[in-house]
Amino acid sequence: MLAAVYLPGTWLLCFLAAPWPTQPEKLFHIRDHSDIEESVLHQAEPVTDLHSAQLFLSKYGWTEGSSGGMAASMPRPRGKLLGGLGGDPGLMKAIAKFQSFSQLPVTGQLDEATLAAMNQPRCGMPDRQPVQKVTSLPLALGPGLAQRQRVPLSNQPRGGSASPSAKVRKKRFLQRLSRQEQEPGPPRAPGRRAFSRKLLRWRLVGEGYSSQLSDEEQRFIFRLAFRMWSEVTPLTFKEDRFSPAALIDIKLGFGRGRHLGCSRAFDGSGQEFAHAWNFGDIHFDDDEHFTTPPSDNGISLLKVAVHEIGHVLGLPHLDRMGSIMQPNYIPQETGFELDWADRKAIQKLYGSCEGPFDVAFDWIRKQKTRHGELIVSFSTYFFRSSWYWLYENRHNRTRYGDPIFTPIGWHGIPSRDIDAYVHIWTWRRDERYFFKGSHYWRYDGDNDRAYTKDEQGRSYPQLISEGFPGIPSPLDTAFYDRRTQLIYFFQGSLVFAFDVDLHQVANSYPKRMVDTFPPVAPPNHPFRDIDSAYFSYAHGATFFFKGNAYWRVVNDKDRQQNSSLAFNTLLPKESISQKWFDICDVHPSTLKMEEQGADRNTS
Template identity: 40%
Template sequence: PPTISHDRLKRDIHWLGYPVHEFVYDSKSSRQNHLQHLRNSLAKDEAVVKLLHKRLRNQFYRRKRSAPMLEDNVIFDSNGNAITKFKQYENRPITWRLLSAGYSKRFPIINQIAMLELAFRMWSEVAPLRFKRQDHGHIDDVDVHIIFGERSHLDCPKAFDGAGGEYAHSRIGFDMHFDDDENFKIRDYGEHGIYFVRVAVHEIGHVLGLGHNDKRDSIMFPVYQSSSGGVDLELGSYDRKALQRIYGVCRGTFDLVFDWLRKKPALTPKDHPRYIFNTYFFRGDHYWMYENRANRTRFGDPLFIANEWRGLPNQIDCYTQILDHKGNYEYEINTYFFKGDMYYLYDDEQDRVKPGYPRLIAEDFGSLCNESIPNDLDAVYFDKRTNLLYFFKGKWVWSFKNENIQKGCIEQKYLFTTLFPMKDGEENVVLGDVSQLFYSYAHRTLYVFVGETVYE
């Protein structure tokens, strides 16, 4: 069979994230025999990864510093990233188990599981992947097996080297092993040691098919990087895009996206009242709270709307808040939700729909005028600069004076493109397809949602 050049072999090995010069052999003859064997076999594409797998376990070399193992049925591109999806993961969750024979001796089991769940969750937030802890059933039915171990651990052919060396190793699509001799810690601040979640996120990246890279701010950088300045661990843009090149991006639309603004009492009689907000995404019968500071959804979400937003229905159409300025930093805030032909006034303090609601939209929004606001609205937006409510449906927009909802009248009716001029060619894309308007207090920007596209 044709042979592969030494340079090709080095390149293939480097694609796995291993600088070739980091390996040393016990003897020159051992090295030559091993390389020749690989050269002769690498010509068969189906054998490439299997042979590299064997190479990682070969007794003729050892590692000078840590880097996780990358193996099993994945072809790599020149950046060290897998270019073949794990087809078996496309339509079901990826299951994992922390084996009872491999618990850490350093912290309670409940903390070990919680940190692993957080690490898996960080990847599931940036790609259409689902992870599920599976503590029961046959071990062969679990995708990812996780253990803590010291030196020679369980039946792993690769022993750990004690504290200060290799923190962990993993195999694509299979196992993660963590060195329990290392001084792993639960928190990313305040104490000396190695933040376990950071190491786990790195290893999960390998399990999912990511190799090492040379970006120091990437979670896949081969050398452990501790946090600084109180910044929480988050996946950077480079890591997100690397995973999305393999698995694609999360797709879908939301029924509702909004900032819920609430007033909190002043801390002292001399202080002004405080106003806080959180960002929420509603879809069907679930919702997510989005943490703007961390650029992620809240841990544990989604939750059921019915359980947390008492009195609200599922699949809500629209949301808005009317702010009535009372002077001296005082605002009266009224929160409204719309669905079908009904609207709901929400009690922000009691965290529930107010008594007497829902009410009919047609009866209260323009019933005393020549025209009422229609049902089944696409979006509602309150402009505190003009003190007007804007109702959106199809290609039309109605402005509504809101001095008193039940006595107000429609002020004017506009074409959507009159209020929101679009670029050439975009009119047909947007017209009639607006799903919602969202003013972000975090970004001080008004966003128009059209399907999966967002316009500023």
């Protein structure tokens, strides 16, 4: 008994007396441990002469048989550092193509401007590469990557040169693929989608944190970078720090020189700042001076991360100014967003975002100019579940940073699953109402919150049956028609027209939806259970939404152009994603990142 009590104490004394390591044991991936040797900050070798330019052109795919092939074994030429190509047509052609891609004067000569472009900080992926001729992958292939295929870490990453053995392995792998040379030209997406499902998991690997930024700063920037791609595609990204590594789709890490078991060493500060592997690994050169938003010094880690994630998702380099997929790092304003070409390229691979929506409406604001003139402006809002988007009609896209949690931008109304919105707007009335279930809320636009009581002192929310006699609940949707001064309430296949002046359901209602809003081309009609309806001041028309489709109600302009069109008829359905772009979900873990943007002062 005494021994049983005494033994733990003895063990504890021995444990405390033993020497403790000053830091956790480092992980290594290469047998000689060279990847964990301390490396000092060093500069990349600049491109200064014909030999180093040939190496550069081969490394980034501009010479035949690239990357990493012929130039590595060439003897260093003597003589002129610039120009002087000795009539080599292949090299002149490679330089001319690089100049064209870099939007430089195309001379085919190695001039100062071309050398300057070669020495800019850039991504390690080739600008031109053979791509596999593959159509869209079916979503039923499996839980992660297409059939969970992943290239081992010892294989060649995207871009640049590697060890001879790695080149052989890459060559054998590529021999099994159907090759197609990708010439530089107009922005376009390769015919390859890297992932087969919509929810992708990512992780900043434990041994791959940067020495320059705090852990939380790094993870925050990566969350934001993934969110930016999620805002324009049906993909959502979730940070996963605890699942087995085999379940992680995209792994990120920092390193210097030989790093993270990668077969390709980083070159130091000044040129290649990151590279992306074929199936989900992204490495950042910790010799570079990465900075966080909104700093305008160094290299923006957010911009680089967005670029490399684009590669992992399947995008090549684009030669369009303003595109995040340009190979070279272009310093710009602290705020940046995905270019139109980036959005269209990624959507060509993964598709566009669709409906349905709970509510859509235009928010009207009346303002006076400094001269006392009254002007009216509006913004369009889409609600789904507990999120909302502001749609900028003049730019034909959602506001950067959306969606946002409904309670952050709309105070006092239900936090999710709103049924309908109605704005009664006449010369004498300006009233806004939200509906959910059997109740409704009136909204105070001046103070940006729901009223707590009505003019008689009765509390909100109130019963729909009391505030709008004869209207059933719950509703599918509703909208106010300024032409007729009627509110149209929808439930199932029925429509209830409510006269706001008489405060009652109009005579002969309810009616069938197909009779009140008949189809122009039968049977092209939603018939029942529509998701939302709203009048758009931007388009001067009323729209009905159901699922991924919309129907537009014939307006006065349509009838002037075609007198055979009847009043309130529905034109044939069209796809929501072809008219309203990028109304996309994001993973809930990123929804609070842009709370400061939740205002309604932009349109």
